[in-house]
Amino acid sequence: xxxxxxxxxxxxxxxxxxxxxxxxxxxxxxxxxxxxxxxxxxxxxxxxxxxxxxxxxxxxxxxxxxxxxxxxxxxxxxxxxxxxxxxxxxxxxxxxxxxxxxxxxxxxxxxxxxxxxxxxxxxxxxxxxxxxxxxxxxxxxxxxxxxxxxxxxxxxxxxxxxxxxxxxxxxxxxxxxxxxxxxxxxxxxxxxxxxxxxxxxxxxxxxxxxxxxxxxxxxxxxxxxxxxxxxxxxxxxxxxxxxxxxxxxxxxxxxxxxxxxxxxxxxxxxxxxxxxxxxxxxxxxxxxxxxxxxxxxxxxxxxxxxxxxxxxxxxxxxxxxxxxxxxxxxxxxxxxxxxxxxxxxxxxxxxxxxxxxxxxxxxxxxxxxxxxxxxxxxxxxxxxxxxxxxxxxxxxxxxxxxxxxxxxxxxxxxxxxxxxxxxxxxxxxxxxxxxxxxxxxxxxxxxxxxxxxxxxxxxxxxxxxxxxxxxxxxxxxxxxxxxxx
Amino acid sequence: xxxxxxxxxxxxxxxxxxxxxxxxxxxxxxxxxxxxxxxxxxxxxxxxxxxxxxxxxxxxxx
Numbered sequence: 001x002x003x004x005x006x007x008x009x010x011x012x013x014x015x016x017x018x019x020x021x022x023x024x025x026x027x028x029x030x031x032x033x034x035x036x037x038x039x040x041x042x043x044x045x046x047x048x049x050x051x052x053x054x055x056x057x058x059x060x061x062x063x064x065x066x067x068x069x070x071x072x073x074x075x076x077x078x079x080x081x082x083x084x085x086x087x088x089x090x091x092x093x094x095x096x097x098x099x100x101x102x103x104x105x106x107x108x109x110x111x112x113x114x115x116x117x118x119x120x121x122x123x124x125x126x127x128x129x130x131x132x133x134x135x136x137x138x139x140x141x142x143x144x145x146x147x148x149x150x151x152x153x154x155x156x157x158x159x160x161x162x163x164x165x166x167x168x169x170x171x172x173x174x175x176x177x178x179x180x181x182x183x184x185x186x187x188x189x190x191x192x193x194x195x196x197x198x199x200x201x202x203x204x205x206x207x208x209x210x211x212x213x214x215x216x217x218x219x220x221x222x223x224x225x226x227x228x229x230x231x232x233x234x235x236x237x238x239x240x241x242x243x244x245x246x247x248x249x250x251x252x253x254x255x256x257x258x259x260x261x262x263x264x265x266x267x268x269x270x271x272x273x274x275x276x277x278x279x280x281x282x283x284x285x286x287x288x289x290x291x292x293x294x295x296x297x298x299x300x301x302x303x304x305x306x307x308x309x310x311x312x313x314x315x316x317x318x319x320x321x322x323x324x325x326x327x328x329x330x331x332x333x334x335x336x337x338x339x340x341x342x343x344x345x346x347x348x349x350x351x352x353x354x355x356x357x358x359x360x361x362x363x364x365x366x367x368x369x370x371x372x373x374x375x376x377x378x379x380x381x382x383x384x385x386x387x388x389x390x391x392x393x394x395x396x397x398x399x400x401x402x403x404x405x406x407x408x409x410x411x412x413x414x415x416x417x418x419x420x421x422x423x424x425x426x427x428x429x430x431x432x433x434x435x436x437x438x439x440x441x442x443x444x445x446x447x448x449x450x451x452x453x454x455x456x457x458x459x460x461x462x463x464x465x466x467x468x469x470x471x472x473x474x475x476x477x478x479x480x481x482x483x484x485x
Numbered sequence: 486x487x488x489x490x491x492x493x494x495x496x497x498x499x500x501x502x503x504x505x506x507x508x509x510x511x512x513x514x515x516x517x518x519x520x521x522x523x524x525x526x527x528x529x530x531x532x533x534x535x536x537x538x539x540x541x542x543x544x545x546x547x
Contacts, residue, residue: 073503076524080500083531087493090535094542216517228517230509237504245497264543271539275532283525 002151004328012188012332013165019184020169020177027173031359031370034174035106035351041179041260043269048183050257050270051277052340054085054247057143059285060193060334064318065311067289068296071219071227073237075286081244082278088248089271093258095418097267100259107351108255112410113360115417118429122356124436125410129252129349132406134381138388140342144335145389150316151331156390162335163386166343170378175260178343185336190281192333197284197291199322204295218294223304227293239457239465243404246411246471250404252352253344255414292318342385350377402443402455405467409439409474416478428481435477439470489538496531500524 028038041049067074096111105111109129113122141162148158169181205215219227230237248254261267292314296304307314315334319327351374358373359365413432417424443455446466450458460466503509503520512519 072520075521076500076503079524079528080497083500083528083535084497086532086535087497087538088535090537090539091490091493091542094539220517226513229513229520230503230506232504234504237501241500268536268539268543272536275535279528279532286521 001324001327002153004324005151005331006153008325008328008332009161009335012336013161016165016169016181016184017172019180020172023176023180024173026176030367031351031354031374032104032106034371034374035347035354036100036256036259037175037179039101039259040262041175041266042262043266044273045179045183046257046261046266046270047273047277048186049179049260049340049344050254050274051281052182052186052189052337053253053257053344054274054341055189055278055281055337056140056341057334057338059281060189060288060330060337061143061312061315063282063285064289064292065307065314067286068293068314069224069308069311071222071224071229071231071290071293072286073230073232074289075282076230077232077237077241077244078282078286080241081247082275082282084245085248085278086271086275088246089258089274092249092415092418093271094267095421096255096258097261099418099421105259106256107348107355108252109352109356111255112413112417112432113356115421115424116413116429116432117424117426118432119356119360121413121429121432122352122360124433126349126352126356128406128410128436128440129352132403133252133345133349134385135388136403137342137345137381137385140338140345141385141389142392143338147316147331147335159386159389162339162342163382165339166346167379167382169339170343170347171375175347178347179260182340182344185340186277188329188336189333189340190277192330193281193284193288195326196319196322196330197288199326200288200291200295200318204321205291208295208298210294210298214298215294218297219290222293222297224308227290233457235459235463235465236457239467242465242467242471243408243456246408247404249414250407250410252348253341256348256351257344288318289314346378346381346385349381350374353377402447402452405443405456405470406440408443408467408470409436411471412475412478413481416481419482425481431477431481435474438477439474442466442470442473486538486541489534489541493531493534493538496527496534499527 027033032038063074063078100111103114105114109122109125112125113119141159144162145155145158149155169177216228225231261270296307307317319330354370354374354377359370413435443466446455446460449460455466457465460469503512503523509520512523516522
């Protein structure tokens with residue numbers, strides 16, 4: 001197994017590097033080329049990079065485990081994200097795409113500072129990205145480390161491999177190499193998950209002679225309750241879904257993806273293909289969780305108890321039952337999901353540092369120095385995330401989960417800015433900054449009251465979880481911005 | 486345009502209906518995979534509206 005995984009991983013890395021290298025021919029000069037590919041990316045590549053960036057290792061590990069433990073509610077959680085994202089991509093997205101090329105936006109913090117006419121907005125937003133997305137990146141690196149660890153390759157080597165792949169694939173040609181390798185990785189992620197799903201149905205279920213009636217019966221009468229019904233608490237469902245509904249507007253790595261399609265047709269293709277990809281991938285991951293729960297409940301009740309206590313080990317355990325080659329391909333698929341998410345985050349946070357922290361503070365920024373700052377910020381972010389992952393700093397995973405809530409205050413100010421882009425009040429930026437600070441203050445309060453692991457899902461006030469209050473409080477301050485004078 | 490946005494918001498709100506036990510039990514009673522089907526249909530409706538809005542916006546307004 002170890003040798004097979006290494007062989008498949010080497011093949012994956014070599015292929016990715018060849019693709020990244022070939023994409024160099026498209027790279028022009030300047031930070032606009034490096035960070036957003038000069039707004040010249042085709043529809044298919046745009047869609048695949050959007051999908052591979054959005055869908056991290058959480059899908060094949062976290063979502064499969066979540067479905068295994070708590071049933072069909074996990075599907076609702078993931079599909080409400082997909083549905084709201086497509087709605088945002090269809091309504092607000094085209095405006096962002098159009099304005100990005102008209103106004104020359106590169107980073108998403110630059111979009112906000114430009115729309116609010118204040119560099120302070122850009123600086124604060126960049127800092128929010130830094131604090132929220134470094135743990136998220138570290139969690140992706142930790143995921144690769146855990147995969148290496150589970151096949152006795154050493155946790156640290158996994159983190160180092162991810163570091164090298166991410167740094168290499170970003171620095172070769174910026175967005176061009178990231179987007180093209182994302183497309184390759186996205187195809188691998190989807191292909192490997194489909195292969196595992198087919199295997200689970202053809203081999204796991206039929207080997208145990210589990211038919212449709214038995215399948216339904218086991219899920220309906222599981223030790224966790226009726227897994228075909230809704231068994232989450234409303235607070236958990238609201239707390240986890242609210243930040244994800246606005247993910248497409250708050251996370252810089254996906255906002256930046258809205259800038260890149262080369263024309264209207266490419267943008268349209270991006271949305272259509274992403275919707276298709278997201279739908280198939282989500283259904284497959286949920287199906288895997290359900291099929292494996294039925295199989296385990298039927299064959300091995302002792303293991304069921306162990307897996308329920310540690311749901312992130314559901315997929316690794318499931319893969320021990322497959323053919324080693326399929327397991328190796330699936331493990332590399334999970335590695336790809338982690339790398340494709342992390343490299344986009346690093347590239348996008350680095351673009352914020354260059355455009356909103358360096359180029360706005362320095363009086364006369366030149367292209368050469370900007371390039372040096374880009375490389376330095378990419379490597380610094382990666383080193384920071386790698387150290388956090390290697391030191392196994394407590395709460396990395398929890399911090400990465402609440403990063404979505406940390407970015408939530410950016411949703412109301414983004415929507416308000418897009419609505420009022422033509423005639424923004426000169427003091428609007430003060431409301432925007434207040435909106436961000438209040439939202440973050442509520443999140444910090446929720447963490448202080450409930451701890452990091454329960455900050456999103458425990459009721460904060462009136463039985464409602466913190467994300468609702470973060471959203472409402474942040475929205476309160478943008479009301480003056482949206483009202484017409 | 487506004488009509489589509491209102492419908493989209495309604496569809497997203499409908500995702501939360503199964504939080505009420507009465508409704509989730511109703512879906513599952515009607516069909517074992519009723520709740521799954523409900524969310525899948527809502528997603529497809531949202532995707533349809535999203536693409537329709539996009540076509541209109543990208544074709545006319547921009």
